[in-house]
Amino acid sequence: GNSVTQMEGPVTLSEEAFLTINCTYTATGYPSLFWYVQYPGEGLQLLLKATKADDKGSNKGFEATYRKETTSFHLEKGSVQVSDSAVYFCALRNQAGTALIFGKGTTLSVSS
Amino acid sequence: DADVTQTPRNRITKTGKRIMLECSQTKGHDRMYWYRQDPGLGLRLIYYSFDVKDINKGEISDGYSVSRQAQAKFSLSLESAIPNQTALYFCATSGTSGRKDEQFFGPGTRLTVL
Numbered sequence A: 001g002n003s004v005t006q007m008e009g010p011v012t013l014s015e016e017a018f019l020t021i022n023c024t025y026t027a028t029g030y031p032s033l034f035w036y037v038q039y040p041g042e043g044l045q046l047l048l049k050a051t052k053a054d055d056k057g058s059n060k061g062f063e064a065t066y067r068k069e070t071t072s073f074h075l076e077k078g079s080v081q082v083s084d085s086a087v088y089f090c091a092l093r094n095q096a097g098t099a100l101i102f103g104k105g106t107t108l109s110v111s112s
Numbered sequence B: 001d002a003d004v005t006q007t008p009r010n011r012i013t014k015t016g017k018r019i020m021l022e023c024s025q026t027k028g029h030d031r032m033y034w035y036r037q038d039p040g041l042g043l044r045l046i047y048y049s050f051d052v053k054d055i056n057k058g059e060i061s062d063g064y065s066v067s068r069q070a071q072a073k074f075s076l077s078l079e080s081a082i083p084n085q086t087a088l089y090f091c092a093t094s095g096t097s098g099r100k101d102e103q104f105f106g107p108g109t110r111l112t113v114l
Helices: none
Strands: A003-006 A011-014 A019-021 A023-026 A032-038 A044-050 A056-059 A062-065 A075-077 A086-093 A100-102 A106-111 B004-007 B010-013 B019-025 B031-038 B042-051 B054-057 B065-070 B073-078 B087-094 B109-113
Touching (some): A019 A106, A023 A032, A100 B042, B010 B019, B019 B087, B042 B073, B054 B065, B073 B087
Antiparallel strands (some): A032 A044, A032 A086, A044 A056, A056 A062, A086 A100, A086 A106, B004 B019
16 A cells, blocks of 8 residues: 655754655555645644656755655755754655545754 | 634543534635544544545544535544544645645644543
8 A cells, every 4th residue: 555654753953954854655656745844833734745756846945856766755955944843744645646645754853 | 824724722521522623614625634643653544525425534534423514614523532532633625726736734633532
C-alpha cells in the first residue's frame, strides 16, 4: 500500500543553519507529493507541493524536489529562522485521489 | 481567515458518552475529511466525503460515524467514547478544480476521554 516515511525528530538547529528533513514514499503509479507545516496551536497549512517527477516545489525559502528514482521528497532550507519552528509533515496523494497519506511528522526547533 | 471552523475547540468527556464534533466551511468545497492526530503517529484519516451523498471510511473508522448535513457541514460522532480516542481531531476540505490538490485544515478539536 501507499506510505510515507520521514525522519524522526526533534530536529534542533541554530538560526541561519541549513535544514534537511528526509522523506521517502511508497506508492504505485505517480503520486502527488506535499509538505505541510503545523505551527503551535494551529491546523496544518500547505507549504509546497510537486505533482510529477523532477518537479521542484518551493515556498518561503523551503524547497523539495520530486525524485522518482529514489522515491524521495526531501525538504530543505538554506537558512532557518526561529519562526520556522513547527512540525513538518510529508504527504502523498495517489492517482486515485482519495485522500492524503501523511508521514508521522518531524518537529523542528530553531533557537536564536 | 476562518474558512474552516471546528466546534468545540476543546472537550473533556467521560468513557461511554456520546460526542459530536462539528465542522463548517465557507470555501465552497465539495470534499471534506476528518483526521485524528496522535503524537508520533502523524495524521490518520477517519472518514471522507466527496459530496453530500458520498461517505467513505478511512484508515481508522471503527468507533466513529459521520454525517454530511450539507455541502458546508461535516460532523464526526463518537457513539460511546473510550480513552484511546483521546486525540487532536482535524477537519479538512478540498476543491475539485484549481488548487484541488491542496487540503485546507481547521484549527482542530482537542478531545480528552477520561
